[in-house]
Amino acid sequence: MQKKYLIDEERIPRRWYNIAPDFPEPPAPALHPGTGQPVGPDDLAGLFPMGLIAQEASMERYIDIPDEVREIYRIWRPTPLIRADRLERALGLRDDQRIFFKYEGVSPSGSHKSNTAVPQAYYNREAGVKRLATETGAGQWGSALSMACQIFGLDLTVYMVKVSYQQKPYRRVLMELNGAHVYASPTAHTETGRKALQDDPDTNGSLGLAISEAVEDVVGHPGSKYALGSVLNHVLLHQTVIGEEALEQVGAADAYPDVVIGCVGGGSSFAGIAFPFMRETLAGKAKTRFVGVEPTACPSLTKGVFTYDFGDVGQTTPLLKMYTLGHDFMPAGIHAGGLRYHAMGPLISHAYHLGMMEAVAVPQTKVFAAAQMFMQNEGILPAPESAHAILAAIDEALAAKAAGEARTILFNLTGHGYLDLGAYEQFLAGKLEDYDHPEAAIKAAMEHVPSA
Amino acid sequence: MQKKYLIDEERIPRRWYNIAPDFPEPPAPALHPGTGQPVGPDDLAGLFPMGLIAQEASMERYIDIPDEVREIYRIWRPTPLIRADRLERALGLRDDQRIFFKYEGVSPSGSHKSNTAVPQAYYNREAGVKRLATETGAGQWGSALSMACQIFGLDLTVYMVKVSYQQKPYRRVLMELNGAHVYASPTAHTETGRKALQDDPDTNGSLGLAISEAVEDVVGHPGSKYALGSVLNHVLLHQTVIGEEALEQVGAADAYPDVVIGCVGGGSSFAGIAFPFMRETLAGKAKTRFVGVEPTACPSLTKGVFTYDFGDVGQTTPLLKMYTLGHDFMPAGIHAGGLRYHAMGPLISHAYHLGMMEAVAVPQTKVFAAAQMFMQNEGILPAPESAHAILAAIDEALAAKAAGEARTILFNLTGHGYLDLGAYEQFLAGKLEDYDHPEAAIKAAMEHVPSA
Numbered sequence: 001m002q003k004k005y006l007i008d009e010e011r012i013p014r015r016w017y018n019i020a021p022d023f024p025e026p027p028a029p030a031l032h033p034g035t036g037q038p039v040g041p042d043d044l045a046g047l048f049p050m051g052l053i054a055q056e057a058s059m060e061r062y063i064d065i066p067d068e069v070r071e072i073y074r075i076w077r078p079t080p081l082i083r084a085d086r087l088e089r090a091l092g093l094r095d096d097q098r099i100f101f102k103y104e105g106v107s108p109s110g111s112h113k114s115n116t117a118v119p120q121a122y123y124n125r126e127a128g129v130k131r132l133a134t135e136t137g138a139g140q141w142g143s144a145l146s147m148a149c150q151i152f153g154l155d156l157t158v159y160m161v162k163v164s165y166q167q168k169p170y171r172r173v174l175m176e177l178n179g180a181h182v183y184a185s186p187t188a189h190t191e192t193g194r195k196a197l198q199d200d201p202d203t204n205g206s207l208g209l210a211i212s213e214a215v216e217d218v219v220g221h222p223g224s225k226y227a228l229g230s231v232l233n234h235v236l237l238h239q240t241v242i243g244e245e246a247l248e249q250v251g252a253a254d255a256y257p258d259v260v261i262g263c264v265g266g267g268s269s270f271a272g273i274a275f276p277f278m279r280e281t282l283a284g285k286a287k288t289r290f291v292g293v294e295p296t297a298c299p300s301l302t303k304g305v306f307t308y309d310f311g312d313v314g315q316t317t318p319l320l321k322m323y324t325l326g327h328d329f330m331p332a333g334i335h336a337g338g339l340r341y342h343a344m345g346p347l348i349s350h351a352y353h354l355g356m357m358e359a360v361a362v363p364q365t366k367v368f369a370a371a372q373m374f375m376q377n378e379g380i381l382p383a384p385e386s387a388h389a390i391l392a393a394i395d396e397a398l399a400a401k402a403a404g405e406a407r408t409i410l411f412n413l414t415g416h417g418y419l420d421l422g423a424y425e426q427f428l429a430g431k432l433e434d435y436d437h438p439e440a441a442i443k444a445a446m447e448h449v450p451s452a
Numbered sequence: 453m454q455k456k457y458l459i460d461e462e463r464i465p466r467r468w469y470n471i472a473p474d475f476p477e478p479p480a481p482a483l484h485p486g487t488g489q490p491v492g493p494d495d496l497a498g499l500f501p502m503g504l505i506a507q508e509a510s511m512e513r514y515i516d517i518p519d520e521v522r523e524i525y526r527i528w529r530p531t532p533l534i535r536a537d538r539l540e541r542a543l544g545l546r547d548d549q550r551i552f553f554k555y556e557g558v559s560p561s562g563s564h565k566s567n568t569a570v571p572q573a574y575y576n577r578e579a580g581v582k583r584l585a586t587e588t589g590a591g592q593w594g595s596a597l598s599m600a601c602q603i604f605g606l607d608l609t610v611y612m613v614k615v616s617y618q619q620k621p622y623r624r625v626l627m628e629l630n631g632a633h634v635y636a637s638p639t640a641h642t643e644t645g646r647k648a649l650q651d652d653p654d655t656n657g658s659l660g661l662a663i664s665e666a667v668e669d670v671v672g673h674p675g676s677k678y679a680l681g682s683v684l685n686h687v688l689l690h691q692t693v694i695g696e697e698a699l700e701q702v703g704a705a706d707a708y709p710d711v712v713i714g715c716v717g718g719g720s721s722f723a724g725i726a727f728p729f730m731r732e733t734l735a736g737k738a739k740t741r742f743v744g745v746e747p748t749a750c751p752s753l754t755k756g757v758f759t760y761d762f763g764d765v766g767q768t769t770p771l772l773k774m775y776t777l778g779h780d781f782m783p784a785g786i787h788a789g790g791l792r793y794h795a796m797g798p799l800i801s802h803a804y805h806l807g808m809m810e811a812v813a814v815p816q817t818k819v820f821a822a823a824q825m826f827m828q829n830e831g832i833l834p835a836p837e838s839a840h841a842i843l844a845a846i847d848e849a850l851a852a853k854a855a856g857e858a859r860t861i862l863f864n865l866t867g868h869g870y871l872d873l874g875a876y877e878q879f880l881a882g883k884l885e886d887y888d889h890p891e892a893a894i895k896a897a898m899e900h901v902p903s904a
Binding site: 002008075076108173178372 | 528828
């Protein structure tokens with residue numbers, strides 16, 4: 001039985017896939033918080049270079065990947081599609097109950113984040129930008145962008161969510177090896193940061209807060225731009241290289257998926273693997289279910305409200321139509337830092353609203369147990385974020401087994417967990433907590449969302 | 453330009469290559485320390501299963517890889533051969549000055565150690581063994597064996613060199629995730645450990661000492677055997693899958709190496725990449741130079757003596773003919789824990805004695821600088837051990853550039869450094885020390901070597 005499905009580097013996709021024009025109804029535009037009108041390119045020009053702004057609003061189905069970006073993609077792409085045959089046997093599955101995963105942990109940052117970090121740095125360099133500022137949660141985005149900035153000669157400042165900064169010191173070292181400047185957010189460098197520290201000096205920080213700090217950092221600083229690792233349309237777009245490769249690989253494996261599974265924080269890795277398969281389903285070429293997996297501690301799809309909200313705590317971003325828990329919802333300090341975001345990217349939110357996908361929320365102790373089982377069988381230690389998808393894939397497989405049904409499952413293994421061993425240590429020591437009931441915190445945060 | 457040379461998993465080698473019968477003169481046998489006579493299988497039966505003992509003394513050129521071992525190899529093999537084209541450009545090389553590396557960091561343990569851990573666990577399981585004990589330096593061997601033992605249902609106890617236990621806590625967690633029991637060596641569990649703690653309660657420990665503890669642990673415990681991660685013939689044998697794959701891949705790349713480079717501690721990863729190429733050279737089919745790279749802090753080839761010595765501090769092993777610094781030489785606490793061994797595997801020592809290879813010793817600050825340069829260009833953070841080979845490869849390339857000569861360089865990137873970021877943090881902070889002059893310590897240790 002073949003385990004790994006590899007493709008040659010000339011098969012790295014030449015185009016990103018933009019799902020926006022293929023939706024049965026168009027997604028709602030981003031709004032200017034002052035005017036309530038859809039934002040135009042000029043409204044975003046302070047934050048992003050025009051190359052990315054054009055992608056953000058594009059209604060073209062395909063966007064060419066620049067040669068220079070594809071050249072860098074060769075460092076780790078195409079990534080392997082792997083059959084989890086040892087996990088299948090451990091679960092006692094039948095031959096027609098199959099689990100495949102696309103493994104993005106082979107990139108320089110150890111996660112899918114490099115797929116968008118490289119083009120973002122590229123378009124900024126093309127626009128003459130000298131310096132980027134960004135936020136990072138678990139540190140995967142920051143690591144990815146630090147490598148990309150180093151390649152394209154950009155200076156980088158990273159606001160790293162404090163709880164992750166403390167839990168994952170090695171992520172900071174990785175960024176510093178690439179020359180980045182890294183600070184624990186909230187910092188005293190920004191107004192938003194100072195206010196947050198005043199309110200609660202011991203705050204864990206959050207992605208929403210760190211975003212505010214990075215945005216505040218660049219506004220009004222010529223030569224500086226902002227970069228975001230998820231949520232926005234152009235970020236999701238860049239990640240579709242994952243699904244395009246996977247489509248070719250499941251063809252080689254004769255294993256078109258009945259269900260595609262991914263973890264969801266801001267939604268970019270999920271979009272990356274799912275959107276190309278959704279295109280096939282929308283075109284009537286396939287019938288596939290799509291499942292986004294989120295933490296019970298931060299359940300934006302399963303418990304959030306679909307409405308306009310800010311992307312950040314400081315209310316500095318445009319208003320986006322999203323499933324949100326409220327822009328000042330502060331998630332508990334779970335170890336899947338990359339999933340600690342109060343809302344869900346607009347394109348994912350739109351797909352969920354249209355019934356094109358399902359969502360499920362899972363607690364972290366079960367996630368880590370699934371991760372250990374996966375590692376013992378497949379020899380890869382997953383990032384806690386990625387392990388959310390593993391748990392859901394195992395649940396899907398066991399449901400198929402119980403029903404006696406054939407099922408082919410594909411999930412996105414977004415990254416490795418070799419920099420998350422502190423979290424695994426706590427898991428082994430029985431010290432992980434679950435945070436299953438954030439309803440009161442959601443209700444309080446939603447009261448600050450004007451449109452709700 | 454193609455960057456990655458991948459081969460399908462059916463091309464995983466079916467046989468290991470044993471260099472012993474191909475040497476111009478046979479290597480010296482291991483001797484029983486009591487009788488001074490060559491050891492026979494019965495002398496080793498307390499430590500190893502017969503399947504491995506037979507390989508240790510084999511004069512067959514090829515040994516079949518069991519199907520069950522090949523089945524596990526599929527998890528990560530074949531590993532990629534990668535052209536370091538971005539590093540080449542950073543060094544300003546000509547088109548005919550080329551650097552390739554074989555990347556073993558994709559395995560479950562993140563290093564080449566999995567190549568021998570799996571067959572060692574397999575042959576023990578076949579022999580009805582229930583439990584293994586071993587030592588580990590940097591923790592790569594322990595991680596590899598813990599995964600293999602978990603797969604084959606063996607219990608595992610690991611004596612981890614204290615300085616690494618403290619520097620690399622996450623390696624311990626990785627082993628524990630696979631169910632292993634891990635102790636900082638020296639421990640109070642063994643006579644050798646207690647004596648070492650009495651002599652110096654603050655000792656860093658060493659591989660030689662940890663080996664003694666593991667050997668003492670299993671002697672006289674029925675159902676327990678010992679496993680070693682390097683040095684011995686059967687370990688070097690298992691690693692030849694690296695070089696056999698690389699031979700096929702350099703063919704595909706049309707890039708037969710002028711020089712093959714690897715780091716050397718006990719010698720197994722170096723043997724793994726070099727021996728199949730040495731076979732071609734011995735057969736007159738190619739002219740290739742071979743360079744082993746060791747730390748100045750533990751320079752067994754460049755400053756050791758070629759004589760019979762014990763493999764461990766406690767003088768419990770057979771006497772092996774090796775380049776040695778003396779079995780109780782205690783190397784400084786450099787971060788390349790896997791290279792902190794007082795001697796060099798007998799087959800490597802023999803090849804060096806016969807002039808079939810060169811050796812060079814390098815200080816760790818230069819090693820880490822080379823590692824950072826490699827990471828910034830090739831997107832892979834190397835283990836400190838592996839980075840010794842990177843530094844030598846860069847030096848080879850720059851020498852070819854200075855001489856205006858064509859040169860194709862192949863080195864073995866034995867593992868990733870994502871669990872070594874503590875060391876990189878010290879490097880960035882300017883806190884790494886070099887240890888260039890261990891002559892006095894070597895002289896003192898050599899006085900305890902009876903044959904010297």
